[in-house]
Amino acid sequence: MTANKTLLLLPGDGIGPEVMTQARRVLDWVQKSGRATFQIFEDHVGGAAIDAYGVPVTDAIVQKAKEVDAVLFGSVGGPKWDNVPFEIRPEAALLRLRSELGVFANLRPAKVFDALVESSSLKAELVRGLDIMIVRECIGGIYFGEPRGIETLPDGTKRGVNTEVYTTHEIQRVGRVAFDLAAKRQGRVCSVEKANVMESGLLWRQVMTALRDAEYPDVALSHMYADNCAMQLAKNPRQFDVIVTGNLFGDILSDLAAMLTGSLGLLPSATLGAKDATGRRPGFYEPIHGSAPDIAGKGVANPMAQILSLALLLRYSFDMEEDAAAIEAAVERVLAKAGRTPDIKVEGRPVISTTEMGDALLAELSAT
Ligand code: IPM
């Protein structure tokens, strides 16, 4: 049996708790198989933590997140907390956790499932078989750069400042993740920045080029400006294998890539840090969709992105490739034959609830 693993679940707000409940059922399935045992901790985060503790994430939760082997995160935010001070808005929890865990590489796969090719906003022939991996730098860039803030000018008007900043080290470490992934895929990395406008982008391009030349001679590297990349994603997305980019461009381009797949409700993400001296690597896993307050509490959210995030956790943090692949395959089979949650509904298939989607998946898993 695999050694006991520790896990922190942070369901958060909106649909987070509903989809996390289904992911928990899948965790139980893995445990029942006898291949691993999990010690599971759970706590509030985001708006739920503001309500419970007055802050979106407590020091104790951050500490626990650092101690456990992996964190499975739901989603945060909602209109209820629209008016809390900026410093303690629900999203601040996510940014603090990413930053304190040091998870710098955010892996956002955009894969089109055959069963969903008609749900894409693009024509089926453009997206059939699409399988892109976006690697987004996640704890640097303009999200965290200094100086930042809003200051009052002598004439009483204000000035808002954020700073885009990247160092050689930050670019190299995320670049290595992208090159390593590409080496196991189609061997192509497209590095994205605005080197035509920003010095940080120019450095990004130079560092990526030098890294490829020095360490990854077998991986093909191309460069693209971020605006062109957005256009190319909408025009001919299958030209990409791995895209590597900074925090802000990655945020935007990964939403675009996600939309190409037909449902945000299907896309997981993994955010990884560097291995420590003992070989442990912090891992933070979350669906790409947000808290979807408009459908929260109605039992209609698609739980698959949360469940696929758990699959990534098993793969990257626990080295349980077989279980990860079994879950992914079961999700595909459910999509191909079972009912659908409203976000991916199609004619001729019953519309089912979050729990029923979980039931269908568990039935598939138990049959394997
Ligand atoms: C994401 C989200 C977050 C981000 C928000 C909620 C802070 O959009 O994970 O893509 O901008 O990183």
Ligand code: MG
């Ligand atoms: Mg985003």
